[in-house]
Amino acid sequence: MALSELQATDALPLADWWQPRRLSEQGCWHIAIGPFSLYLERTAGEWLVSHQRHNDEELLHRVLQEQLDDRPDSLTFQRYVFRKAPLDFRLQPCLMDRPVVVKTRQPVLIPPGESINFYISTPLCVRLLLGNDTQLQEWPILRLSDTWFGPSTRVGELCYAAKTHARHSLDEVPLRPHRAVTPLTISNQCKTILSIDKVSLPVPLLSVFERSDHTLWTEAVTLVHEATQPLAKLKIERKLPTGIKAAQRITEPRQQAEKNAFVRAFTGIFSD
Structure with a gap:
């Protein structure tokens, strides 16, 4: 550049x-x-x-x-x-260093065998790099509150609580310069209905892409709920979804996702 x-x-x-x-x-x-x-x-x-x-x-x-x-x-x-x-x-621009917990606009019930698509925007951090990419500092653009995500105070992980919503339509997502948008698919492969009102998005595992219109995106993410697993199966596409064109990766993930990774995504205790 x-x-x-x-x-x-x-x-x-x-x-x-x-x-x-x-x-x-x-x-x-x-x-x-x-x-x-x-x-x-x-x-x-x-x-x-x-x-x-x-x-x-x-x-x-x-x-x-x-x-x-x-x-x-x-x-x-x-x-x-x-x-x-x-x-x-x-x-x-880079994503936060912990998963970000966001709310659905209203509680969502996903029947067995069904999938639902969301678009989630999460706040960015910004790094100051000098010369040949010597990093001086990094700051979160917004200061998010801490929240605990897990079934008990002993089981789970510390996340950030974001004041944003998981939205069904991209047209409903405000495109802002300090946020990146993640296309998220939740698939219920269990024989019972999956009820969710909050989702934990593993942003440290995601890259940042720029589009020609100066909006920032991440890869598409799929979370699969299976009856045999208390955690959700994580799938990360290493590119933007079909229809989102003219994009270039500008920041690598903070962490590399393991193959066949599972994450705590839907259930747990929240303390906002």
């Missing part, structure tokens, strides 16, 4: 904020991705980095890059010192 200079104004509804950039030594650069703001300043021998999050819902679709005359006085900057500071940087 070719480097491009940061421009004084670059605001688009959905922009490719993950492209490599070159930072001048003049002023402080402010980069906003939805509710998350990043401030960067470079000299010949150091980088100054700070960030903040906003609670204003009107900022959820914001992508902004602008040059400020001075750094904000209210923020504390972290100082990274180099013999010769790198000129270039890029922001890399």
Whole structure:
């Protein structure tokens, strides 16, 4: 990907904020991705980095890059010192480091032998990479609450609770610059009805893809419920589903899924 200079104004509804950039030594650069703001300043021998999050819902679709005359006085900057500071940087979108628990819009009952499709958007983290991809920091764009997912306080795993819904139609999913969309299929191969109102999505096992319209996606995921297993069988397609074209992988998974993996997906105790 070719480097491009940061421009004084670059605001688009959905922009490719993950492209490599070159930072001048003049002023402080402010980069906003939805509710998350990043401030960067470079000299010949150091980088100054700070960030903040906003609670204003009107900022959820914001992508902004602008040059400020001075750094904000209210923020504390972290100082990274180099013999010769790198000129270039890029922001890399990545998924959360734990599974994310989301709600269905209403409780769903899946009869035996049936499958249902959902689209789930989950918040991203952002990595700051300098030069030849030296990572300085990583931040979650949204700070999610912890939740326990399992049948008891001793059996299960610590996850994140996301304020989002599993939706049946892609048209119902808001496409926002700080989230990635996962196509999810739930298949009930048991002889009894499967009742679900929350789903745990194993996002550390998923990649991030960019499309030409600047939306971010993951691979399609299938969770299979079988009578012989208390866990769900996990299938991850290593590409986007049919009909989702012009996509390029930009971030690898945090973890590689095991072959014939099983995950705790539908049942458990939640403490939001």
